[in-house]
Amino acid sequence: MRILFFLVLSVCLQPSLAQNVIIPGDKSLQQSFIKPQRYEMDWYMLRDTSKIPIGSVLTEIKKSDKELLLITQVNMNRTNASWIDSSIASLPGLAPVYHSSYNMQRDMVLRFGKIVTGYYYDKLKKTMTELSDTTTGYYFDSNLYPYLLSLVPMKEGFTAEFPIFDHNPAGKKGIIRAYIRSVSAGEYLTKRSGVRKVWKVMVQDELGSDQQGSSTYYFDQQDRRLWKQEIQAGGRMMLMLARED
Numbered sequence: 001m002r003i004l005f006f007l008v009l010s011v012c013l014q015p016s017l018a019q020n021v022i023i024p025g026d027k028s029l030q031q032s033f034i035k036p037q038r039y040e041m042d043w044y045m046l047r048d049t050s051k052i053p054i055g056s057v058l059t060e061i062k063k064s065d066k067e068l069l070l071i072t073q074v075n076m077n078r079t080n081a082s083w084i085d086s087s088i089a090s091l092p093g094l095a096p097v098y099h100s101s102y103n104m105q106r107d108m109v110l111r112f113g114k115i116v117t118g119y120y121y122d123k124l125k126k127t128m129t130e131l132s133d134t135t136t137g138y139y140f141d142s143n144l145y146p147y148l149l150s151l152v153p154m155k156e157g158f159t160a161e162f163p164i165f166d167h168n169p170a171g172k173k174g175i176i177r178a179y180i181r182s183v184s185a186g187e188y189l190t191k192r193s194g195v196r197k198v199w200k201v202m203v204q205d206e207l208g209s210d211q212q213g214s215s216t217y218y219f220d221q222q223d224r225r226l227w228k229q230e231i232q233a234g235g236r237m238m239l240m241l242a243r244e245d
Contacts, residue, residue: 020160022152023138024095029151031092033224034068037061039242041229043074046237053077057240061147066091070147079104087143094148096141096165110167112141120167131167139175142166142207149180149217150224154199158183166207178205181214188218188227192244197221 022028038060045052055076062069067088074083083103089096096112109118116133140148142164152160162178181202188198198218213233219226231238 020158022148022160022162024090024140025093025138028153029094029148030153031094031151033151034063034091035061036063039226041226041240041242044239044241046239051239054238056243059147063091067097068094070144072143074103085143087141089141089144094140094144096139096144099141099143101143108167110141110165112165116165116167120169122169129169133167133174135165135175137163137175139163139165142176142178142205145178145205146215146217149201149203150219150226152180152183152201154183154201154219154221156184164205168207172206176206178203178207185221186218188220190227190244196227198227 020028038058040056040058042053043055043057045054055074058073058075060071062071068091070087070089072083072085076082081104083101085101086099087096088098096110098112099108099110101108104123106123107119107121110131111117114134116131116135118131120129120131121127122129140162145162145164148162152158158180159182160180162180163175164178165175167173181204182200183202184200186198186200188196190196198220201217201219202214203217204214213231215232216230217226218228225242227242229240231240
């Protein structure tokens with residue numbers, strides 16, 4: 001009888017201990033927060049007590065009845081170089097449709113479906129690779145997942161897993177994972193709006209070669225605006241702060 005009791009208890013507790021796996025079409029994503037917007041964040045490297053400006057990231061979100069378009073433009077201070085990424089996802093499910101990425105080192109285009117097609121052009125080696133990847137399972141575009149963090153059902157202690165698709169010749173390719181490790185309530189002091197109540201969301205992912213890095217996002221509790229992002233990667237500390245002018 002004692003053994004039976006513990007078997008029943010373990011079965012009852014298992015759902016509460018399981019990780020939330022969020023995939024396209026998940027009803028828990030709070031799509032009421034999706035709206036057209038445009039915002040810019042300043043990017044800094046942290047060294048000892050110094051905050052060194054290294055660039056900025058401009059994000060634009062457009063929405064139609066059937067699609068979400070997210071465009072990010074990274075501008076680097078020293079080189080005047082720009083990196084532009086565009087992602088299209090279907091609505092309401094947010095399944096990936098298209099992703100393009102252009103910078104000084106390479107161009108890449110991905111068209112999503114049962115077979116992911118496109119190309120990867122290495123500008124340094126001057127080599128073109130045609131892509132054809134047969135995938136199984138459901139996933140989000142890796143370029144879109146940081147934005148999706150603002151849509152999760154925020155509450156203390158929330159954790160989740162996102163399957164995401166990424167193509168990186170120097171790292172993992174195909175379907176990899178991103179994880180929400182913790183969610184907690186906090187405050188953020190803005191220049192113009194005073195103290196704002198925020199959700200602090202700490203995440204880790206399998207992007208790149210350093211899978212020990214992490215990011216902490218500070219989302220406004222009222223409208224999910226991103227105020228701040230702290231990044232730890234490869235022993236470096238970086239910071240992104242929303243412009244308020």
